Amino acid sequence: MKLITIFLIAVSLAMDAFAVSISNGVCTRGFGKKDAVRQAAFFGGFQFIMPVIGWFLGCSVKTYIEAVDHWIAFLLLLIIGGNMIYGSIKGGEDDNSCSTSLTNKMLFLQAIATSIDALAVGISFAILDVNILEAGxxxxxxxxxxxxxGAYAGKYLGDKLQSKAEIIGGVVLILIGTKILLEHTLLGVG
Structure with missing residues (x-):
């Protein structure tokens, strides 16, 4: 497989992480460079490791993973997004800024949710005999x-939309999860 093809696959796989990064930048109070790098390390790390795991799993579990990857991603993003919306509504009218903290647990769940497709890609790479270290x-x-x-774009938007940022971020995550689910169940993508 040519490097340009792997690069285009990488960009495609990173789009969900990009959208979640925007959401985190919007919704995290005091979001800064350290948060952006920590978040990117989670997403980049999982986007590296998931295709490698998928490659090692190989063809034997391909059908099983493709059957549930969209449900796992949808449920994780629904839970995270729902919690963000609930936290914003529960926070009271006096709170004009997001109260979401960017915890390692949250980043871990987001990284899994946004890298499930990379696991399936890794299985495809095993079938195609792709150099998995290079691709990963x-x-x-x-x-x-x-x-x-995405994090910096979200930070900019967060400064402009403080009062509604957490709700917007939660809705974005739920929409990403719904998009993944619909693509896989109705459109047969993935």
């Missing part, structure tokens, strides 16, 4: 960079 590094680095860009 490209996917991880691209996801890291795109996640940083």
């Amino acid at each position: 590094i490209i996917i991880g680095v691209v996801s890291f960079v795109i996640s940083c860009l």
Whole structure:
């Protein structure tokens, strides 16, 4: 497989992480460079490791993973997004800024949810006999960079939309999960 093809796959896989990064940048009070890098490290790390795991799993579990990956991603993003919306509504009218903290647990769950498709791609790479170390590094680095860009875009938007940022972020996560679910169940994508 050509490097340009792997790069385009990497960009495609990073789009969910990009959208979640925007949401985190919007909704995290005091979001800064350290948060952006930590978030990008989670997303890039999982985008690296999931195709590697998928590659090792190989063809034997391909059908099983493809059957449930969209449900796992949907449920994780629904829970995270729902909690963000609930926290914003429960926070009271006096709170004009997001109260979401960017915990390692939250980043871990988001990283899993946004990298499930990379696991399936890794299985495909095993079938196609792709150099998984090279592909994994490209996917991880691209996801890291795109996640940083998304985080800064979200931070900018968060400064402009403080009062509604957490609700917007939660809705974005739920919409991403719904998009993944619909693509896999109705459109047969993935």
